[in-house]
Amino acid sequence: MFAVTGKIWSVDKVQYNDKTSLQLVIKKKRKEQEISLCFGIYRDAIKEQFSNKELCGGDYVEVKFSVKSKEYNGKYYTNLYVENIVLLRRGSRNNINMFDAMEEDYEL
Numbered sequence: 001m002f003a004v005t006g007k008i009w010s011v012d013k014v015q016y017n018d019k020t021s022l023q024l025v026i027k028k029k030r031k032e033q034e035i036s037l038c039f040g041i042y043r044d045a046i047k048e049q050f051s052n053k054e055l056c057g058g059d060y061v062e063v064k065f066s067v068k069s070k071e072y073n074g075k076y077y078t079n080l081y082v083e084n085i086v087l088l089r090r091g092s093r094n095n096i097n098m099f100d101a102m103e104e105d106y107e108l
Contacts, residue, residue: 001064001065001066001083002064002065002066002067003062003063003064003065004026004028004037004062004063004065005028005060005061005062005063005088006026006027006028006037006060006061006063007026007027007028007058007059007060007061007091008024008025008026008055008056008057008058008059008060008061008091009025009026009027009036009057010023010024010025010057011023011024011025011041011050011057014040021040021041021042022040022041022046022047022050023038023039023040023041024038024039024040024041024063024082025037025038025039026039026061026063037063037080038080039063039065039080039081039082040079040080040081040082041081041082042081042082043082043083046082046084046085049085054087055085055087058090058091058092059087059088059089059090059091060087060088060089060090060091061085061086061087061088062085062086062088063082063084063085064082064083064084064085064086065080065081065082065083066080066081066083067079067080067081068081
């Protein structure tokens with residue numbers, strides 16, 4: 001398992017094989033450059049942290065994640081999957097793209 005710290009930039013709903021998951025993007029500074037990392041969230045306990053607004057855009061978090069690759073038509077695709085998220089400190093929540101967890105089409 002790997003870990004990275006950064007600022008929550010966006011959380012979006014993603015439909016995949018008749019299931020709704022979340023896609024989390026965090027931004028992190030690395031050598032004077034800002035980089036983005038995109039993670040898939042499939043665990044219900046983590047989805048609830050966003051639904052209950054325990055975690056919001058702008059918050060600084062530590063993301064523990066696993067890396068998995070899949071082969072499709074002779075090419076490999078690599079994904080990052082969130083195993084755990086820990087709030088490090090609350091941040092500014094201005095201009096952050098966050099889904100509305102109260103929307104009817106969202107299922108935990």
